[in-house]
Amino acid sequence: MKALLVDDHTLFRSGLMMLLSARFPEVEMREAGGVREALERLQAEPDIELVLLDLGVSDSQGLSTLRQLRAVSDELTIVVMSATDDAETMIAALNEGSAGFIPKTTRGGGVESALRVVLGGGVYLPPAVYNAVAPAPVASVPSVSQDARNAEIIDRLGLSPRQVDVLRLPAARQ
Numbered sequence: 001m002k003a004l005l006v007d008d009h010t011l012f013r014s015g016l017m018m019l020l021s022a023r024f025p026e027v028e029m030r031e032a033g034g035v036r037e038a039l040e041r042l043q044a045e046p047d048i049e050l051v052l053l054d055l056g057v058s059d060s061q062g063l064s065t066l067r068q069l070r071a072v073s074d075e076l077t078i079v080v081m082s083a084t085d086d087a088e089t090m091i092a093a094l095n096e097g098s099a100g101f102i103p104k105t106t107r108g109g110g111v112e113s114a115l116r117v118v119l120g121g122g123v124y125l126p127p128a129v130y131n132a133v134a135p136a137p138v139a140s141v142p143s144v145s146q147d148a149r150n151a152e153i154i155d156r157l158g159l160s161p162r163q164v165d166v167l168r169l170p171a172a173r174q
Contacts (some may be wrong), residue, residue, distance in 0.1 A: 002114035004030045007081070007135040012104070016052075016081075016111075034059040035068065043074045050119070051078045051130045054104075055093070063089075066096040080120055087129050094147040100124035 005021070005169055007013040010033070017029050030048065033037035034057045042048055051069055055062055067080055080093045085103035093101050100118045102111055114124040 001026065001050065001051070002028045002030060002045060002048045003052065004038060004041055004048050005052045006032045006035065007052075007054040008033050009054075009168065019108050019111065020115075023108075024115070026123060033057070035061075035065055039068065039072060042069070042076075049077060050074070051076055052081050052102075053078055053098075055080055055082045055084065055089075063096045066093065066098055075116060079115070085126070085128070088125055090125055090129050094123065094125070101126070101129075120172050163167060 002023075005013055005016060005020070007016070013031055013033070017031060020027065021029055027050070030039050030041055030045065036059055038051065038053075043052075053065065054060075055065060061068070066078060066080075069076055077099045078097060079100040079102060079103055080090075080098045081102045082089070083104045084090040085105065090101040100114055100123055102114045102124065106114065106126070106146070110126075114126075
C-alpha cells in the first residue's frame with residue numbers, strides 16, 4: 001500500500017514520516033508540501049490509496065480540497081490531520097468524504113490507533129467529538145436543559161439522525 005502525506009511544514013512532515021514508517025512498515029510513504037504537489041503525485045502514482053492531508057497547507061482551499069482530491073479518484077481514503085480541532089470542522093470533513101480526522105495534538109500512539117481504524121475500513125474521530133454529541137451517561141435522568149443542549153449541539157453540527165446514532169455508539173459502549 002502507498003500513502004501520501006500532505007503538509008507544508010517540513011519538520012512535522014519528516015517526523016510523521018519517520019513515525020509512520022516505523023509503525024506501518026508495509027506502507028510505502030510519499031510526501032507532498034502542498035495540494036498542487038499532491039495532485040501531481042496522485043496523477044503520477046495512481047496506486048496511492050491513502051492520503052493524510054493537512055487542511056492548512058498554504059495552497060489549500062480548506063474543506064473543498066477534499067473534493068479536489070476526490071476528483072482524482074473516488075477510491076482514495078483521505079484522513080485529515082489538522083491543528084484545527086473543533087467538532088464542526090471534523091464533522092464537515094467527514095461530510096466532504098474524509099475517513100477520519102486526527103488533530104495534530106494527538107500523540108504518536110493515538111495517530112497509530114486512528115490510522116489502524118481507518119485502514120481497517122472504519123471512520124476515526126477523536127473522543128472529544130463523541131463527547132460533544134453524546135456526553136457520558138449519568139446515573140440520573142437528564143434534565144430538559146441537558147436534552148435541549150444536546151439537540152442544539154446536534155443541530156449546530158448539521159448531523160443527520162443516522163450520523164447521531166453512529167456517533168453515539170462508542171459512548172454507549174463505555
